Amino acid sequence: MAKTGDLAAIIAGCKKGKAECFSALLDSYAGRCYGYFYRLTGNRDLSDELLSELFVKLVEKIGSYKGGSFESWLFKIASNIFNDHLRVKQRRSKALEVRTREAKSESDRVERLGSEKMDRLQVQLGRLDVATRELIMLRFYSQLSLKEIAAIRSEPIGTTLSKLHRGLKKLRAMME
Amino acid sequence: MKGRNEDNFRELFERFMGSEEANRSAEDIRRGDELLGEHPAPGPSEELLQSIEATISVRLSHRRWYHLRQRPYRLGAVAAAIVVLVSFLARMEPGGKSSDLVYGSVIPAVLWESADIAAEDADLVAYTAEIEQIEEQIETLQSGEESGNGDSAISELEAELTNISGDFWKG
Structure with missing residues (x-):
C-alpha cells in the first residue's frame, strides 16, 4: 500500500x-480489490471483469476525488x-425463474465451487x-474503519456493527 | 489481513450492551478476522494486470484527444469572455462609475446651430429649387399650356424625379 504522501503524489x-501513476495505483490496490470481488462472486472470470471495470471507472472518475480517505472512495x-452487476444479473432473470431456480442454483453453485477446488471459506461464504x-x-x-463502512453503506454504525458481528459469527460456526 | 481498521470493538459494543457481552462480541469479531486471514483469496493474474494497464493507456489517450479537441472551443469562449469584459471595463471610469457616452451628430454643427437652415445648406437650396421647378411644370401640364401631346413633359418630369431620387440616396 502506498504511503499517504506517495499516494497524494x-x-x-x-x-x-499519467499512465505510470495509474500503474502505481493498480500495483497498490489490485490485489485487495480482486480479493474483494473474488470473495463476493467466487468466480475468477467475473472478478477479472469487475476489476477491469473498476480501474476504467477510476480513470474516468479520478477528477472527482476531492481528498479524504482514498480507500473509502475506491471501495465505494x-x-x-458489484451491486450494479447484481442488479443487471437480476434484471436478466425473470422473477418466476429466479424463484424456482434459486434453491437449486445455490446448491449447484456450492457444489461447483467445491469441484473447482475452492477453499472452504469460499464455499461457506x-x-x-x-x-x-x-x-x-x-x-x-x-x-476501512467501521465508521467509514457505515458511511459508505449509509446506515448507523450500530447497525453495521451488529450485522458484521452476526455475519462473522455465523461464518465461523459454518466453518467449524 | 492486518490493516488500519483496528477499531476498538469492545468499546463499540459497550455502547449497546453490557461489558461482559461486549467482550464476547469483540472476541467473535477478532476470531472472524483471524479466520478470514487464514484463507487468503487468490490474486489477479499477471495477464489481467497487463490487460488493465493497456486499457488504461487507451482510455488516457482518448481522454487526451478529447481534451485537445475541446481546446479551441474553450479558447473561443475565453476570448469572447475577455472581449465582453474589456468592453464592459472600457465603459467604466477608474472610480467604478459608468461614464457618459459621447454621441456624434451626423448633421454638421453649422447647420445644427443655424437659424436659417435653407440658406446654409447648399443641398437643401438645390433640392428646394428643383421641387419648385417640378411644381411649376406640373401646374403647366395641368393647365394644358404646353403644346404637343404632353408625353415629353411627363417623360422629362419622370427623368428629373429619378435624378433627384438618385442624388438624394447618394447624399
Whole structure:
C-alpha cells in the first residue's frame, strides 16, 4: 500500500493523466480489490471483469476525488460496481425463474465451487446472504474503519456493527 | 489481513450492551478476522494486470484527444469572455462609475446651430429649387399650356424625379 504522501503524489499524477501513476495505483490496490470481488462472486472470470471495470471507472472518475480517505472512495466505487452487476444479473432473470431456480442454483453453485477446488471459506461464504457477505468483505479488504463502512453503506454504525458481528459469527460456526 | 481498521470493538459494543457481552462480541469479531486471514483469496493474474494497464493507456489517450479537441472551443469562449469584459471595463471610469457616452451628430454643427437652415445648406437650396421647378411644370401640364401631346413633359418630369431620387440616396 502506498504511503499517504506517495499516494497524494500518485493521485495528483493520475489527475494529470499519467499512465505510470495509474500503474502505481493498480500495483497498490489490485490485489485487495480482486480479493474483494473474488470473495463476493467466487468466480475468477467475473472478478477479472469487475476489476477491469473498476480501474476504467477510476480513470474516468479520478477528477472527482476531492481528498479524504482514498480507500473509502475506491471501495465505494467497487461496491457500486458489484451491486450494479447484481442488479443487471437480476434484471436478466425473470422473477418466476429466479424463484424456482434459486434453491437449486445455490446448491449447484456450492457444489461447483467445491469441484473447482475452492477453499472452504469460499464455499461457506456462498451460504451467507449477499448483503452480509459484502459487508464482511468490504471491511476485510478495504481495511476501512467501521465508521467509514457505515458511511459508505449509509446506515448507523450500530447497525453495521451488529450485522458484521452476526455475519462473522455465523461464518465461523459454518466453518467449524 | 492486518490493516488500519483496528477499531476498538469492545468499546463499540459497550455502547449497546453490557461489558461482559461486549467482550464476547469483540472476541467473535477478532476470531472472524483471524479466520478470514487464514484463507487468503487468490490474486489477479499477471495477464489481467497487463490487460488493465493497456486499457488504461487507451482510455488516457482518448481522454487526451478529447481534451485537445475541446481546446479551441474553450479558447473561443475565453476570448469572447475577455472581449465582453474589456468592453464592459472600457465603459467604466477608474472610480467604478459608468461614464457618459459621447454621441456624434451626423448633421454638421453649422447647420445644427443655424437659424436659417435653407440658406446654409447648399443641398437643401438645390433640392428646394428643383421641387419648385417640378411644381411649376406640373401646374403647366395641368393647365394644358404646353403644346404637343404632353408625353415629353411627363417623360422629362419622370427623368428629373429619378435624378433627384438618385442624388438624394447618394447624399
